[in-house]
Amino acid sequence: MSEISLAQQKFLLAQKKHRRTVAASRLCIFVLFLTIWECAARMNLIDSFFFSSPSDVILCAYNMLLDHTLFTHVGVTLFETISSFVLVTILALLTTIILWLNRKISETLEPYLVILNSLPKSALAPLLIVWLGADYNTVIITGISVAVFGSILSLYTSFQSVDPEKIKLIKTLGGKKHHILTKVVLPANIPALFAVMKVNIGLCLVGVIIGEFISSRQGLGYLIIYGSQVFKLDWVIMSIVILCLLAWGLYSLLSHLENRYLKRMS
Amino acid sequence: MEKLMEIKHVGYSYHTMQGETPALHNINFTVHKGDFLAVVGPSGCGKSTLLSLLAGLIEPEHGSILLYGQKLFQKSGGTIGYMLQHDHLLEWRTIEKNVLLGLEIQNKLTPAAKERVLDMLKTYGLYKFKDARPSQLSGGMRQRAALIRTLALEPEILLLDEPFSALDYQTRLTVGDDIGSIIKKEQKTAILVTHDLSEAVSLGNQVLVLSKRPATLKNVVDISFPQNTSPLERRNLPEFKDYFNQIWKELNDNE
Numbered sequence: 001m002s003e004i005s006l007a008q009q010k011f012l013l014a015q016k017k018h019r020r021t022v023a024a025s026r027l028c029i030f031v032l033f034l035t036i037w038e039c040a041a042r043m044n045l046i047d048s049f050f051f052s053s054p055s056d057v058i059l060c061a062y063n064m065l066l067d068h069t070l071f072t073h074v075g076v077t078l079f080e081t082i083s084s085f086v087l088v089t090i091l092a093l094l095t096t097i098i099l100w101l102n103r104k105i106s107e108t109l110e111p112y113l114v115i116l117n118s119l120p121k122s123a124l125a126p127l128l129i130v131w132l133g134a135d136y137n138t139v140i141i142t143g144i145s146v147a148v149f150g151s152i153l154s155l156y157t158s159f160q161s162v163d164p165e166k167i168k169l170i171k172t173l174g175g176k177k178h179h180i181l182t183k184v185v186l187p188a189n190i191p192a193l194f195a196v197m198k199v200n201i202g203l204c205l206v207g208v209i210i211g212e213f214i215s216s217r218q219g220l221g222y223l224i225i226y227g228s229q230v231f232k233l234d235w236v237i238m239s240i241v242i243l244c245l246l247a248w249g250l251y252s253l254l255s256h257l258e259n260r261y262l263k264r265m266s
Numbered sequence: 267m268e269k270l271m272e273i274k275h276v277g278y279s280y281h282t283m284q285g286e287t288p289a290l291h292n293i294n295f296t297v298h299k300g301d302f303l304a305v306v307g308p309s310g311c312g313k314s315t316l317l318s319l320l321a322g323l324i325e326p327e328h329g330s331i332l333l334y335g336q337k338l339f340q341k342s343g344g345t346i347g348y349m350l351q352h353d354h355l356l357e358w359r360t361i362e363k364n365v366l367l368g369l370e371i372q373n374k375l376t377p378a379a380k381e382r383v384l385d386m387l388k389t390y391g392l393y394k395f396k397d398a399r400p401s402q403l404s405g406g407m408r409q410r411a412a413l414i415r416t417l418a419l420e421p422e423i424l425l426l427d428e429p430f431s432a433l434d435y436q437t438r439l440t441v442g443d444d445i446g447s448i449i450k451k452e453q454k455t456a457i458l459v460t461h462d463l464s465e466a467v468s469l470g471n472q473v474l475v476l477s478k479r480p481a482t483l484k485n486v487v488d489i490s491f492p493q494n495t496s497p498l499e500r501r502n503l504p505e506f507k508d509y510f511n512q513i514w515k516e517l518n519d520n521e
Contacts, residue, residue: 165354171323172348173368173419183367187358265358266399 052237060234061242074242076219077208080136081250084143085204089197091144092151099152100159100185101177117149122210129215139211139219146207147200158192159185194258201250205243220246267298270455271320271338271423275329278315279480288480289315292329295474295483297423302449303457304466306513307476313459316481317425320457321348333422347421347454349429353412355400362387362396365415372419383418390414390448405433406441413445417452424449424456430465439498442469446497463517467509468497475516485516 004012034054040046041053048056064070099106125142132138162185170180212221220239227235276293279286289312297303307313318324319331322338331338333345355364365383369375387393390410392403400408409429416424429445430438446469449456460466466473473487489509491500500506 163354165350165352166356168323169350169354170371172321172350173371173415175371179371183371184356187356190358266401 049231050233052234056234057238057241060238064238073218073220073223073239074246076136076216077212077221077243078246080139080143080208080211080219081201081205081246084140084147084208085197085201085250087140088144088147088151088200088204089193091148092155092196093193095152096155096159097181099156100181106156113149113153117153121146121207125210125214128211134215134217136216136218138215139208139221142211143204143207146210147203150203151196151200154196155189155192158189162188190261191258194254194261198251198254198258201254202247205247205250209243267300269296270299270301270334271297272332272335273297273320273329274332276319276326276331277328277480278312278319278324278326280315290319291480291482293481293483295486297455297457299455300453301455301457301472302446302470303472303474304470305457305459305474305476306461306463306466306517307481308478308517309461311476311479312481313461313476314427316476317348317427317457317459320423321346321425323348345422346425347416347419347423348425349412349416349427351428352432353400353408355403355408355411355415357400360397360399361392361403361411364400365411365418367415368419374419379418383414386414386417404437406437406444409433409441410444410448413448417448417454422455424454426456426458428460428462429458431460431462438465443496443498463510463513464501464506467506467513468500473509473513475513484519487513487516 037051038054041048041051041056061070064073099109121142124145128138128141128145132141166184166188167180170184175183208219209221209224212219213225216222220243223239224236227233227239273293273295276290277288278290279288281287293316295303305313305316315324319326320338322331338346355361356367359367362384365387366375366380369379369383384393384396387396392407392411392414395403395407400411403411412429426445430442433441442465458466458469467489471489473489475484475487476482477484487509491503491505495503
């Protein structure tokens, strides 16, 4: 590379400054929020019995870390979320392939999928508990039920939108339906699959928390419900903070995988 | 010359809930080995339908298509190569993987076959791009890669469905020249569908003129130029404009 022109240098500098300002502002909001919250609690502007405070939350987390209960609750929620996420992905992909292979099946099932997708799945949870019992399987199935129908519908739509000329290409090369699937439809839909997965990881977490609200003795959802019933609001707020971190972590993991895939493709 | 393909009284209609649209009516012609046929006709007259029939992708409703005297449908298995309007190189495959796609599908990916295809990449100047993604190639190079993908299956007949129409005019001339000479060099029989009369005259040794839909075969114009003139050179010969005018007249007759 030859040397960078003055105008380009100026542009790069401005971009860098912009990125720094954004990063600093983000951090500022976070620190400011915690400071105001902590001060308000200490100066009795808010009742720390109801609103807790950052230091109480950290202390609470520390204590629970010492007696290993925190690890159990987070572990259970994480396990249930990842299980339902993996199962949703497999189930949605397989179902979509079957629907794509057979137009009769897909046209027959379409209205049912649409209805099941628009149904608020939390309404199903109590029923699932009665049918399946109050254990972690039920929670996982609740997680699946929240995400699976939407995934099938959006994957199926993107399967359908594959360029018909590309399908014709495979036919002109003497390919059969399974060639069309494996050589064109599946590889063309990997970006769509990533998009669906990124939505699903959040939805599965929602489903798992709903499941834990009503049927569990462990997990962050249980901790939130139980904490609110016995007015241990430190637990509730701590759980919500951990949920934020979990959601963010899982989402970033998927984004990272997606970026690696995109990089490999260019 | 040896008869390769016979098209006898072929007719075809499209069916939708709204009704039936006849596309082709009573088409008859014969393809000999080494021919380069160019099919021209008004747009939407059923040229592409004709190619789909010849490729065995759809079955004629009337008449029959014979390849070496045998009924064609469902047995094309690599004997007929089809080049689509766009190159349709798959972006998630490298150029090498793209040109091997046909062999992969037909389970013919032997080391010898692979060698042969890689040699073709070398001959036509794409070897150093074999690990590149399609998006890194120019339009002309992509079209050449698409042709090699088609030739990899060693087809007896090549069907070309306006393969240059997506290119800009300048590229189109050079790629047309390019692909014309590759086909000649590989000694293939080819059928080209186009709406560009000058393309038809410069590449073909016979031009089939179709009428408006439902298309019938209006006329067959034999084209002869001095030996070994490239498509680009042909455009500058005096015969070129005579053929052009003749076909132009045929097309615009009784309108």
